[in-house]
Amino acid sequence: xxxxxRKEREKAGMQRLILDTAMKLFIDQGYESVSMRKxxxxxxxxxxxxxxxxxxxxxxxxxxxxxxxxxxxxKQTEVQGVMDPAERLLQHGRAYLEFAFENPQYYDxxxxxxxxxEQIVKNKDWEHGMRSxxxxxxxxxxxxxxxxxxxxxxxxxxxxxxxxxxxxxxLHIRQRLILMELNASYFEGLIKDSLKNLKNLIR
Amino acid sequence: xxxxxRKEREKAGMQRLILDTAMKLFIDQGYESVSMRKxxxxxxxxxxxxxxxxxxxxxxxxxxxxxxxxxxxxKQTEVQGVMDPAERLLQHGRAYLEFAFENPQYYDxxxxxxxxxEQIVKNKDWEHGMRSxxxxxxxxxxxxxxxxxxxxxxxxxxxxxxxxxxxxxxLHIRQRLILMELNASYFEGLIKDSLKNLKNLIR
DNA sequence: TTAATATACTAAACGGTGTTTAGTTTGTCA
DNA sequence: TGACAAACTAAACACCGTTTAGTATATTAA
Numbered sequence: 001x002x003x004x005x006r007k008e009r010e011k012a013g014m015q016r017l018i019l020d021t022a023m024k025l026f027i028d029q030g031y032e033s034v035s036m037r038k039x040x041x042x043x044x045x046x047x048x049x050x051x052x053x054x055x056x057x058x059x060x061x062x063x064x065x066x067x068x069x070x071x072x073x074x075k076q077t078e079v080q081g082v083m084d085p086a087e088r089l090l091q092h093g094r095a096y097l098e099f100a101f102e103n104p105q106y107y108d109x110x111x112x113x114x115x116x117x118e119q120i121v122k123n124k125d126w127e128h129g130m131r132s133x134x135x136x137x138x139x140x141x142x143x144x145x146x147x148x149x150x151x152x153x154x155x156x157x158x159x160x161x162x163x164x165x166x167x168x169x170x171l172h173i174r175q176r177l178i179l180m181e182l183n184a185s186y187f188e189g190l191i192k193d194s195l196k197n198l199k200n201l202i203r
Numbered sequence: 204x205x206x207x208x209r210k211e212r213e214k215a216g217m218q219r220l221i222l223d224t225a226m227k228l229f230i231d232q233g234y235e236s237v238s239m240r241k242x243x244x245x246x247x248x249x250x251x252x253x254x255x256x257x258x259x260x261x262x263x264x265x266x267x268x269x270x271x272x273x274x275x276x277x278k279q280t281e282v283q284g285v286m287d288p289a290e291r292l293l294q295h296g297r298a299y300l301e302f303a304f305e306n307p308q309y310y311d312x313x314x315x316x317x318x319x320x321e322q323i324v325k326n327k328d329w330e331h332g333m334r335s336x337x338x339x340x341x342x343x344x345x346x347x348x349x350x351x352x353x354x355x356x357x358x359x360x361x362x363x364x365x366x367x368x369x370x371x372x373x374l375h376i377r378q379r380l381i382l383m384e385l386n387a388s389y390f391e392g393l394i395k396d397s398l399k400n401l402k403n404l405i406r
Numbered sequence: 407t408t409a410a411t412a413t414a415c416t417a418a419a420c421g422g423t424g425t426t427t428a429g430t431t432t433g434t435c436a
Numbered sequence: 437t438g439a440c441a442a443a444c445t446a447a448a449c450a451c452c453g454t455t456t457a458g459t460a461t462a463t464t465a466a
Contacts, residue, residue, distance in 0.1 A: 007434095007442090036424060046445045048426080057424065112315065114234075117378040126382050133383065152399075159383070160367065160400040163374065167366030170373045175320040179329050180336065180362070196355075197363040201404070210413090239453060249416045251455080260453065 015053050017043055019067075022060050027105050031113070058115050065116040068106035069128035072099050076135060085142040086202050092139050093165050093198050097191050100169035112170055136162060148202055161198065168194045218256050220246055222270075225263050230308050234316070261318050268319040271309035272331035275302050279338060288345040289405050295342050296368050296401050300394050303372035311376055314369060339365060351405055364401065371397045 021042050025034045036057055040047040054060050076095045082088040100107040109116060110129075120126045137158045143149055149157050168190060171177050177190070224245050228237045239260055243250040257263050279298045285291040303310040312319060313332075323329045340361045346352055352360050371393060374380050380393070 035422085037422085047424085048446085049444055051425075052443060111379055112373070112377055114377065121378055121381060124382070126379075129379065130382060152403075155383075156396050156400065159371070159396065163367050163370030163397070164363065165366075165370070166374055167368070167370030168362070171314070171366065171369055174315055174317065175324055176314055176329075176332065178324060179327070179333060180358075193359050193362065194366070197359065197404075200355075201400075238451085240451085250453085251417085252415055254454075255414060 011053065015063075018050060018053055019060065019063055023064055023067075023105075026064070026109075031105075031108075058118060061109060061113070061115040062119050064106075065109040065113075066128055068103065068110045069132060071103065071106065072096070072110070072132060073128075073135070075099050076132075085139065085146045086148060089139045089143050089161070089202060090195060090198060092136065093161060094191065094195055096165050097169060097194060100165070100173065101187055101191065104173045107169060108173055111166060112173065133158065133162070143202065157201075160201065164198060164201070165194060214256065218266075221253060221256055222263065222266055226267055226270075226308075229267070229312075234308075234311075261321060264312060264316070264318040265322050267309075268312040268316075269331055271306065271313045272335060274306065274309065275299070275313070275335060276331075276338070278302050279335075288342065288349045289351060292342045292346050292364070292405065293398060293401060295339065296364060297394065297398055299368050300372060300397060303368070303376065304390055304394065307376045310372060315373055315376065336361070336365070346405065360404075363404065367397060367401060367404070 018039060021039050022034055025038060025042075034057075036050055037047045040050055054063075072095075075098070076092055079088065079091040079095050082091050120129070137154055140149065140154050140158045140161065144154060144157075172190065221242060224242050225237055228241060228245075239253055240250045243253055257266075275298075278301070279295055282291065282294040282298050285294050323332070340357055343352065343357050343361045343364065347357060347360075375393065
């Protein structure tokens with residue numbers, strides 16, 4: 001009875017096609033260009049067909065935001081091998097910032113846009129966001145075990161670290177830094193500066 | 204020949220009415236509820252009439268974002284009387300955070316939404332944003348003169364301070380903190396924590 | 407005072423949007 | 437072979453920002 005399995009495969013394949021098409025539109029032409037009708041026309045189905053595979057547009061963005069977290073987690077896991085906890089925390093921050101600058105659309109979806117947040121609030125559940133935050137907290141905790149941050153709580157430090165890198169990433173992505181720093185290698189300069197400052201925080 | 208003046212008054216009055224109506228819709232019902240048609244119906248004009256007073260919807264949001272800066276600047280100026288530079292910088296940060304938490308829609312418009320940024324990028328001019336940033340830099344510079352931040356540049360410290368408070372404000376406003384801190388007086392706790400951390404940065 | 411002109415204003419349309427409805431085609435199973 | 441469920445679509449619903457063409461009104465110049 002492989003029919004059920006084949007049907008599931010076909011359904012998953014169609015969902016994949018829709019998600020890939022949506023993400024391609026999003027990356028190439030920006031958020032406003034991602035419309036149900038455009039996705040439908042590219043994959044050569046009627047707009048109503050998409051509703052067989054996703055309940056609404058926002059759940060398509062919700063799925064894409066999960067894929068962003070998978071990518072971020074992969075990048076951050078690469079850095080978990082660093083032995084020194086302070087250096088590891090720093091590299092953790094670097095990985096986060098690099099992800100934000102290299103994948104601005106994913107970052108936007110994950111941490112700035114309203115669309116996936118609606119579902120987070122409704123379900124009172126943000127599995128991937130929490131997993132990412134827990135990893136940060138673990139790294140902070142291990143710094144604490146090594147003698148750092150003795151004056152603060154883990155939560156307070158973790159939130160602070162997150163705020164620094166998110167602040168830079170969000171201001172950059174939403175174009176609030178273009179007039180402040182027009183020097184050469186703006187991108188590299190921002191990351192370098194942020195990390196220097198993160199370093200100052202670790203004591 | 205008071206006719207020209209009267210016409211200017213009438214035009215300005217109509218622009219005010221449109222801006223106030225737009226802001227009221229934005230605050231009461233959120234960004235998505237601000238439509239040209241809704242504004243028009245509330246002020247009892249046809250939608251096309253609005254185009255006599257504003258070239259497009261985005262320039263309405265641009266005007267509102269300027270008014271946000273006026274409010275923020277007023278709040279931050281109140282704090283400029285503090286004598287000690289380190290304490291003044293801290294209070295400057297507190298004023299910024301309080302503004303963000305008390306006026307989330309204005310804050311969104313000024314520092315998160317795409318809409319006014321389009322004009323900023325196009326005109327390569329962000330008078331109000333720059334003025335706000337210059338005030339921050341002045342306070343950092345005066346801390347430097349008093350012996351703080353000797354290891355960093357003024358720009359680097361200013362950007363860092365901004366990143367911390369923007370990070371917290373933006374994560375909160377776009378609902379990425381709801382699952383992290385569900386304790387009592389969430390709002391006060393966040394500001395308190397951020398300020399404690401800002402304090403740690405001043406050395 | 408009258409004719410010309412500029413301004414304010416509107417109804418209707420254009421080309422888009424997300425989503426729903428009603429109905430058809432297609433494939434699977436008893 | 438007939439029943440049923442799933443996939444799919446055309447068309448419609450209710451919106452959106454903006455433009456066009458035309459009207460009414462107020463101001464100015466002759």
